[in-house]
Structure formats: structure tokens, C-alpha cells
Amino acid sequence: RRGRPTLWLQQGTAQAINAGDSMFTLAHLAMLELEKTVSLSTALECAWLLHQSCVRLTRGQYLDLAFEQCQSVSLEDYWNMIGGKTASLLGTCAQLGALVSGADGAVGQELYQFGFNLGLAFQVQDDLLGIWGDPAVTGKSVASDLMAHKKTLPVLYGLQQGGAFPARWQATNITEDEATGLARLLDQAGARQYAEDEAARLTAQALDSLERAVPGCELLQEFAGRLLQRQK
Amino acid sequence: RRGRPTLWLQQGTAQAINAGDSMFTLAHLAMLELEKTVSLSTALECAWLLHQSCVRLTRGQYLDLAFEQCQSVSLEDYWNMIGGKTASLLGTCAQLGALVSGADGAVGQELYQFGFNLGLAFQVQDDLLGIWGDPAVTGKSVASDLMAHKKTLPVLYGLQQGGAFPARWQATNITEDEATGLARLLDQAGARQYAEDEAARLTAQALDSLERAVPGCELLQEFAGRLLQRQK
Numbered sequence: 001r002r003g004r005p006t007l008w009l010q011q012g013t014a015q016a017i018n019a020g021d022s023m024f025t026l027a028h029l030a031m032l033e034l035e036k037t038v039s040l041s042t043a044l045e046c047a048w049l050l051h052q053s054c055v056r057l058t059r060g061q062y063l064d065l066a067f068e069q070c071q072s073v074s075l076e077d078y079w080n081m082i083g084g085k086t087a088s089l090l091g092t093c094a095q096l097g098a099l100v101s102g103a104d105g106a107v108g109q110e111l112y113q114f115g116f117n118l119g120l121a122f123q124v125q126d127d128l129l130g131i132w133g134d135p136a137v138t139g140k141s142v143a144s145d146l147m148a149h150k151k152t153l154p155v156l157y158g159l160q161q162g163g164a165f166p167a168r169w170q171a172t173n174i175t176e177d178e179a180t181g182l183a184r185l186l187d188q189a190g191a192r193q194y195a196e197d198e199a200a201r202l203t204a205q206a207l208d209s210l211e212r213a214v215p216g217c218e219l220l221q222e223f224a225g226r227l228l229q230r231q232k
Numbered sequence: 233r234r235g236r237p238t239l240w241l242q243q244g245t246a247q248a249i250n251a252g253d254s255m256f257t258l259a260h261l262a263m264l265e266l267e268k269t270v271s272l273s274t275a276l277e278c279a280w281l282l283h284q285s286c287v288r289l290t291r292g293q294y295l296d297l298a299f300e301q302c303q304s305v306s307l308e309d310y311w312n313m314i315g316g317k318t319a320s321l322l323g324t325c326a327q328l329g330a331l332v333s334g335a336d337g338a339v340g341q342e343l344y345q346f347g348f349n350l351g352l353a354f355q356v357q358d359d360l361l362g363i364w365g366d367p368a369v370t371g372k373s374v375a376s377d378l379m380a381h382k383k384t385l386p387v388l389y390g391l392q393q394g395g396a397f398p399a400r401w402q403a404t405n406i407t408e409d410e411a412t413g414l415a416r417l418l419d420q421a422g423a424r425q426y427a428e429d430e431a432a433r434l435t436a437q438a439l440d441s442l443e444r445a446v447p448g449c450e451l452l453q454e455f456a457g458r459l460l461q462r463q464k
Contacts, residue, residue, distance in 0.1 A: 014297050017249065022290035028260070029283045032276060040272040044264060047279060051261045058254035065246050 003139030003232075031096075038100055046096050053092035060084025073151050075160070079120070087119030098213070110213035114220070117206035122227050124199040127152035129232065131183050132192060138232045143179035153198065154191035161189045203228050235371030235464075263328075270332055278328050285324035292316025305383050307392070311352070319351030330445070342445035346452070349438035354459050356431040359384035361464065363415050364424060370464045375411035385430065386423035393421045435460050 008016035031050055035043040063081040067073045094115030098108040129138055130145030131154055138144075145152050146169070158165040165185045174182065186192060203224055210220055240248035263282055267275040295313040299305045326347030330340040361370055362377030363386055370376075377384050378401070390397040397417045406414065418424060435456055442452055 012297075015294065018290050018293045018297065022287060022294075025283050025286040025290065029280070029287070032280050032283065035276055040276060044267055044272060044276060044279075047276075048261070048264050051257050051264065054257040055254060055261070058250050058257065061250045062247065062254075065244075065250065 034100065038102075042099055046099055049092055049096060049099075053088050056084045056088040058084075060086070060088070067151050068149075070151075072159075073156060075153075075156055078151070078153060078156055082120060082123040083116070086123040087116045090119035090122070091116030103213075107213045110209045114206045114209040114213060114224075117202045117209065118224055118227060121199045121202035121206065121224075124153055124195050124202065125228060125230065127154055128192065128195050128199070129230075131155075131186065134231065142176055143183045146179040146182050147174045147176065149174070154186050154195045157194045158186045158189050158191040161191070163189055165189055165191075199228055266332065270334075274331055278331055281324055281328060281331075285320050288316045288320040290316075292318070292320070299383050300381075302383075304391075305388060307385075307388055310383070310385055310388055314352060314355040315348070318355040319348045322351035322354065323348030335445075339445045342441045346438045346441040346445060346456075349434045349441065350456050350459060353431045353434035353438065353456075356385050356427050356434065357460060357462065359386060360424065360427050360431070361462075363387075363418065366463065374408055375415045378411040378414050379406045379408065381406070386418050386427045389426045390418045390421050390423040393423070395421055397421055431460055 006016070007019060011019075028047065028050065031047050032043065034046055038046075060081050060083065063077065064085055067077065067081065091112040092115070094111040095108045098111045103111075127145065130140070130150065130152060131143050133140070135142050141147065146155070149169075155169065159169070163185075165182065168178070168185065169182055171178075206224055207221060210217055210224070214220070238248070239251060243251075260279065260282065263279050264275065266278055270278075292313050292315065295309065296317055299309065299313065323344040324347070326343040327340045330343045335343075359377065362372070362382065362384060363375050365372065367374050373379065378387070381401075387401065391401070395417070397414065400410070400417065401414055403410075438456055439453060442449055442456070446452070
């Protein structure tokens, strides 16, 4: 939806949430239709795994919301949060593909790890774009995540390093001009490099899992590589 | 929760919605655990029926939200809305009980009708309490649904009857004093009697279905009777 109006802006929050609830349920119904093409026990296992993943999503979302009220959030807290909120779902998607195609449980586990680490890398990349992304491409304002006081990976890293960044970031209102300055400070403190290295490391881990699960799978290798290169 | 603070008041809207999403998913996981006690195909059918019911819930909620923007809502619209928003879930609950206990499909259908009509009666009773309920018992203010401009069954009936009610109800802000007067007008127009008759008629229909499905089931007969007598 980047660059296009969101549903809640067009129809209001209540209708948008309800539409989301409806689509969520339709996704689960689609999953249950697997019984037409795979064994009943596989269909049930897939439904179970998807719901389990949804519980982890709400746990991640809980942490994300709770972090807004917290003075200090550790990097460990951050990884737990995005593990639940983003990575778990990608992991489950890959795992479900394995199960539906009849692969054994070990291959499913490896593909879960592929998707999970790719999901972590995806979120880190999202954090990078929220600060250093090109507004003309992302459809958001410059350093929008800094203005919104989001506790993203570069910010948490920057807060740990001390120096000029922490005091200026904790100011109540951050204007667009200040956000640009803060992004520069973060860059100088090594936060951008750190996040880029983490995204690359996680993508490499993901590709290792993929290679163990499905050797020479160029399509998914390319997919993983593109996620890391994306600009929006 | 009547008379106690809601979660969103305590924790904010975002955390409350997320907690609801989590509980929703846990309910579906509990349903999938049926595979331990019934056949795989019954477990899948139950999961399917519950999700189908959830789609109808979102359709009812869509109508409810859409009605807020509508000048005129017919009684037929109203029954469609509460059929999706309230009655479908009660119907499915009763049907699931039948399936899990090994009853055949026809008994499941009758119990669906039992729950569905009971759900309609429940919602009509809710509408009555929202206007004529005792604030000391309901924990809400007098005629709170009138102040909130809710298009409940008594209101829709009253709007159809013409007279003094429609013009006064359409005023933008309704104070607590005015709401009390409006409730009296509705009563005089026969709206309260109409809604009470509908609740009684639907409960009788529900009991007929119950008798066909499970003859002499005193526990569920008593349950249905209590819903109609409830004061909050």
C-alpha cells in the first residue's frame, strides 16, 4: 500500500479493523480447504501451525505496544518483539509450504528457520528504510520513524552508544529538520552500519537453512536477496 | 463485564484489540484440539463452521457500522445485522455441541436454529435493556442507547410509527433528561411492547427447535428462559 491511502483513512478505523478481521478469517478458511488436496491430518496440522503463529504475532504486537511506554528497551527485547511480530509469520509460511508439498518435518523446520531469519532481516531493513529511505520511493516523510519516536534497531543501538544522540532523541517533539540531524548522528554512531550488518548476517543464515532444506533453490535465493535490496 | 471497567479503558485501545485478537486465536486453537477426542473429519468440520460463523460476524459488524451513516434502516436490515453479529455465533455454538457429541447433521441444524433464534431474542433483550434497563443493574446510564443514537429495534419501530418520536430522536445531541422523555415516547408508541413480543416469539421458536432436536432438554430450556428474563 506504500504511496496509496490506507483503508482506515478511507473508511474509518472501525470498518478497517473489521475488514482486517474478515480477511484474517478468510485466510484460515482457505487453509482449512487444504483438506481437499492433502490428508486430513496435514490439513489440521497446517491450521494448527498458522494459529500458533498468530498467537506469537499478538505476543510480538503486545511487546511493541508495551515498548512505547518503556524508558529502556534492550536489543534482546527488540529481537523477541520482531521475532513474534514479523518473523514468525514468514517462518510459518515457509514451513506450511514444506508440509503441503509432502516434505518431512525436518525440512519443514529448516524452512521455518529460513523464513524466520528472513523475516528478522526484513524488519531490520524496514527499520533502515524508516530512517534512511528515500521519501520519494517509500511514500513516507524523511526519517519518519525518528519523528514517531519508534524504538527501531538503529535507535536502540544508538541509545546504547551514548554521545549526542540519546539526549536529542528523547526530546518530546522531533521536527522534520531535527529528524534529519538525528539520522546523521545515528549514522556517525555506527547504527546504520550495525543494522545493515545484522540484516546481511540474518539473510546469510536464512540462505544456509534454505540450502539445507532445498539445495540449489534459486527462486527462493533470489527472493531473499531482493528483500535485502528493496528500497521501499 | 457490566459494571466493571473495560480493558480498553485500563490498557488503551491498541492493547485491548490485540488481547482480543489473541483470545480469538486461542479459541480456534482450542477448537483444533478437538482432534484428540473426535474424528479428524469432525474436528475439521467444527473448525470450518466456527470460521464461517466468524465471517458472518464481520458481515454483521459491517452492517452495524454502515447503519450509523444511514438515514433509514429497515427492520429487515436490522434482522440481517443482528443475525450476523449476534445470532450466528450462538447458533454455531449449539451446532458444534451437537457435532462433537456425535449427533447427526439434522440435529445439528435444529440446534443451530435454536441458538440462532435465541441469539436474536438475546439481542432484542439487549436493545430493551439499553433503553429501559435499570442503570443500577446494567452499570450504564439511563436510556444510554438513545443518547448514543443507536438504531436498535425499539428505535427503528418508533421511527416507522411517526408521531413525536422521530423528530426529537433525530436532534443532534440527546441529553440524559431528553433520553428519559424519548424512552417514554417510544413506550407510548408501542415500541417496547413490540420488542418484548418479538423476543418472546423468537424464544418460543428457539424452544420449538430445541424440542425437535433434543426432546425434554430441561437444562437448555431453562437457559433460554433465563436469557429472556435477564436484567443486565
